[in-house]
Amino acid sequence: MYYGYRYEADGRYHAADYIESAQEIMGYLKAQKRKHPQVRITNSDDHIIAETKNGHIIFPEYVAVADMLDEVLEDPNYDPEKFVRELAGSNIIYEGYLPADKEDAVYLLQSLYSQYIRYYKEG
Known part of the structure; x- marks a missing residue:
């Protein structure tokens, strides 16, 4: 189980989106990376496992x-x-x-x- 966080330019973020599987992560990143200045995916332990900034995937x-x-x-x-x-x-x-x-x-x-x-x- 994973969670997607979409950040706005002022640092505020939307409620977490539930992402069911690792296979869905790339689709989520691609869909959100140009809509929000920053997107983070965390696992159930709240560790960042993927991140985008300014339309680019930067991690991993x-x-x-x-x-x-x-x-x-x-x-x-x-x-x-x-x-x-x-x-x-x-x-x-x-x-x-x-x-x-x-x-x-x-x-x-x-x-x-x-x-x-x-x-x-x-x-």
Whole structure:
């Protein structure tokens, strides 16, 4: 059992939304991330398990990368500058080459996703 909290810019938040399963979390984040300045998902122990800020998933990082990958794949017009802004908005620190095309962006995101998953499994 999980709870979704939608915050307004002044810090007030709406009553918690009940989220039944882990499978529903990503859909909730995607549906709410651009409607509210901040969204948090907590578990039944009130630990934050996912968070968005200003339209970007920022925690956990592998979910942020998975969300970016979905958006890159859905967008027919890849824009390298937008890609960089999305990385920064999701608090993903990356100092390597910047993908010039969609194929390179997908490869980079898949690599980052694998690294974050490995990190979470080890941590």
